[in-house]
Amino acid sequence: MKRATIIIILVLLNSIAFAQRIIENPEFEVTNSGITHISKIELSKEATRIHIHNKFIPKWWMSFEKDIFIQLDNNVKLNVLDIEGAKFDEKITMPESGEKTIVLIFPPINEGVKKIDYNNVVFGISLVEGAKKSKKSSEIPGYVSKWIDNELKKEANKPLANLSSKEFFNESTGRLIGYIKGYDVRLGFKTGIMYTHNDITREDYPVVVEIHPDGRFEANIPLTNPSYSYMVFKKSPVKFYLEPKQTLAMVLDWDEFLYVDRMRNTYNYLKNITFIGPLAKTNEDLNKFDDKPFDYKIFSKKMKTISPQAFKEEETVEYKKNLKNLEIYLKNNSISDKAKILLKNKIDLEHANHLFDFVSARDYYAKEDPANPILKIPVENDYFNFLQNLDLNDQSLLALNEFSTFVNRFEFAKPILVYPKPNEKNTSRFIPEKTFEQYLELEKIEITENDKALRESNKNKAFKSAAEVMEFQKQFSETYKNASKAYSKKYVEPFISIPKPEKVTMEKWQLRDSIVKNVFHLEKNLVYEVIKIRALDFDIKRTNTENAHAYWNELKKDITHPFLKKEGERMVNKQFPINTFQNNSLADNLNSKVNISATTLQNKLPEGKATDIFKNIIATHKGKILFIDFWATTCGPCVANIKQMKEKRKEHKDNKDFEFVFITDESLSPLEPYDKFVKEQELENIYRLASDDYNYLRQLFKFNGIPRYVVIDKKGEVINDNFPMHNFSYLLNGILEKYN
Structure with a gap:
């Protein structure tokens, strides 16, 4: 009896002890938030109470959603039951102190559980009282130091002696390597990105910075000249200076990322960076300078x-x-x-x-x-x-x-922004053998009264765009449309020549040269030469090989810098290879009535991780031409264009030949506004990717900004990687005709 009593008392004591178990400032393994701090966990048989002490910017706000959860070390997931000190899904304005504690209530946890994760934010939270946090070493692991040293030794070239060097322009790569102290794959990102571009030619080529599971990262950065720019990890910019044919190593600290997260309005760039290699001194000097952010x-x-x-x-x-x-x-x-x-x-x-x-x-x-x-x-x-x-x-x-x-x-x-006046030349107008009315009478074709009224109104109607013309033409009956096509084929098309490609002249630059000299009071200079090269791609887009090269031969007389001349030559040959003076693609387009800006040469996607990600997305749309929209809810022009295209999408819904596909980054399109917008716009074929996967697609299709539109043919090859979606209606038929 006495033994039984002792056992009962022990059980009761254990029960009471469990019910009252409180862990102050529990240790954890890693967190991806500089705002959320778990200050206390109360464990009982009735509930688990987690005190979230938030440290944020005074007067800024935050919120807690109803889908918050904790994950136990036995993989059991427990959803939140209630909240104290706030309401779910409502804004919580931070007080002047910038600190506020909220209590979240979850179901009780089995006593055998030793660790939990909080909402994919804080990982490895210890439920063992008195547990000691393993000290995070301030030293770089030996094998990482050795790896960095070996990578730096691979580069034999010396940095530029100075920034006025003749070697300043050099189309080559720079190598970026480094290590993030405190990195953990559970933090939810495996890549960074650098929005690399060529300022001379306007070409974008973003580069994915791959992060290894142990925190090492590396990337080869294509450069045309030294670059003081930045890459982004988890929305945090990291500035650095890099030169072609040089390797720069850097060591970052995850604790500083957390501080940037918390102080996001005043602390824009990481400062606690250790630079290693020949460019370390320059980087340290640049990084230490405290420049005030512009308001x-x-x-x-x-x-x-x-x-x-x-x-x-x-x-x-x-x-x-x-x-x-x-x-x-x-x-x-x-x-x-x-x-x-x-x-x-x-x-x-x-x-x-x-x-x-x-x-x-x-x-x-x-x-x-x-x-x-x-x-x-x-x-x-x-x-x-x-x-x-x-x-x-x-x-x-x-x-x-x-x-x-x-x-x-x-x-x-x-x-x-001055332009030459258009030439007004008298051109002879072709007069068909028979009018359209005579053709209708001869062929005994009856058109509707609506067709007649539309035709009459067309005589004095001014259209603002080709798209508006096409919308107007849709109002005619099918009988009228078929008759119009037949008439044109018999009495018009055989007697008119294919329009000649647009000739590009130097008149625009002659006007602008005058502005630079007489308005800006500047002599011709390197930056102005860069401006001329930047315009080259656009200037020659609507011409042919012969005209493009003739124009370039004139323009390059104004270009004194040899590297700029080389870049200009490359841009012209990129569009119009020098090995032929016959623009077959243009002739094909005109003969088949496909506008030249509708298509580019088809390209097979390169093998690699990025293509695998993309092919996995388009696999379910095999056999159709795809108009792919890279967009985000936080991108104003993206949202505006999707709204403008809503009726157009309805018009082509369930089309057997093509589909619209929408791809966004989860970090740029928060879930709640994303779901609301998708429903409102009735979007189908939607993909909200993890930022890592989206970064790879940026690199694949070479775009820094959005919206970006890509057209894919039925075989999964690229028709156009920078499609002008505003001309969709005008270009659609030509694309379907050529690629169907």
């Missing part, structure tokens, strides 16, 4: 409230402050010459970009608010005299990420 919210307000001249005066004051900040930094630190030049040029370009941006959007805002007197103040030509303070022959400008914005704003600045 674009205040900037947007100024566009509507102050004049261009007033803004220019304010911006000049800020520019001088930034230069003073740099002067102090250079005085207090021993800085490499490359870093000095890049930091100064970066400040100069940012200043110029702010001035360009201020006036570039004024027309848009003026249409939105036509009564605003500030937006009616003209931009005088002398506003642009800041360009005279820049050394536009300095090739090192191209090493900076800010140059891409600068050259784009320069080439589309209002004063320089």
Whole structure:
């Protein structure tokens, strides 16, 4: 009896102990949130109470969804039951302290469970009281150090002596390697991405940075010149400077990623980086400089409230402050010459970009608010005299990420956007042997009264686009359409010649040369030559081989830099190979009435992981032409175009020849707005990919920005990897005719 009593007491004591078990600040293995901290876990037979102590930016908000869960170490998943201190799916505004605790209530956990994961955010949370967290080594593992050393030894070339070197332009690759301390595959990302581009030719070629399970990462970066840019891991930008034929190693710390996550409005780039290799010193010097982030919210307000001249005066004051900040930094630190030049040029370009941006959007805002007197103040030509303070022959400008914005704003600045007037020549008009009315009478074809009314209205109707013409023509009856085709085939087509390709002239550049000299008061310079090469691809798109090469032979007389000439030559030969002076693809297109911009040469996708991901997506659509839309709910133009195409999608629903396919990145299209938008727009064939997979598709189809449209034929090969979706109606029939 006594023994039985002791056993009962022990059982009760154990029960009470379990019911009251509290773990303060439980240890965990890894987390992917700098905001969410688990401060306490209360375990009982009735429930599991998890205290979430949130540290975030004061006055910012967060929320907790009803689908929160915990995963036990026996793979059992428990969904949340209730919440204390907030409501599900409602905004929680952070107090001035930036800290707030919420309690989430889950079902009870079996006593044998030792670890749990919280909502794919915090992993390996210990339920053992007094458990000691394994110390994260501040040292790089020996085998990682050895790997880095071996990779650096593979590169025998020395870095550039200086940024004015004749070797500055060099089409080659740079190699990026490194290690993330504290990385764990459970963090949910296996890649980073670098949005690489060629500023001379406008070509994009984003590069996936692969992360190994142990935290090592590597990538080969195609370059045309030194580049001070950035890559992105888990939405966090990592700045670095790299040169062609050089290898740069860096060591990152996952704890800093978490800090960036928490302080996202004030801490934009990782600073705690260890650089290794010949370029380490330059990178350290660049990384240590504390440049203040530009406030674009205040900037947007100024566009509507102050004049261009007033803004220019304010911006000049800020520019001088930034230069003073740099002067102090250079005085207090021993800085490499490359870093000095890049930091100064970066400040100069940012200043110029702010001035360009201020006036570039004024027309848009003026249409939105036509009564605003500030937006009616003209931009005088002398506003642009800041360009005279820049050394536009300095090739090192191209090493900076800010140059891409600068050259784009320069080439589309209002004063320089002048075009030659179209030639007005008297052309003889072909008159068919019989009119369409005579043909109808001869063939005894009866058309409807509606057809007659439409035909009459067409005489005085002005169309804004080819798409509008096609929409108008759809209103005619099938009898009328068939008669019109037959009439054209018999009385029109045999007697007219195929239109000649557009001839490209130098007149546009003669006008712009004058603007550069007389309005901007600039001599011809390297940046202006870059602008001419950047326009080359567009200028020759609608011509043929003979005209394209004739135009290039004239244009290159204005290009003095040998590398720019080489790039221009490559762009012309890319579209129109020099080995033939007969544009067969153009002739084929015209003969079959396929617009030249509808198609490119078919391309087989290269073997590799990216193609495997893509082929897995399109496998279920085999046997159809696919119009693929890379988009996101957070992309305004993407959303607008999908809305505009809604009726068009309905019109072609269940078409046997082609389908629309929509692909997005889960990080760019949050689930709730994504589901709502997909339902509202009645989207089918939708794919919301993990960011890693989406990064590979960016690399495969070479696009940095979205929306991006790709057309795939029935065999899974590329028809066009940059399709003009705004011309869908106009180009569709030609594509179906050629690729069906």
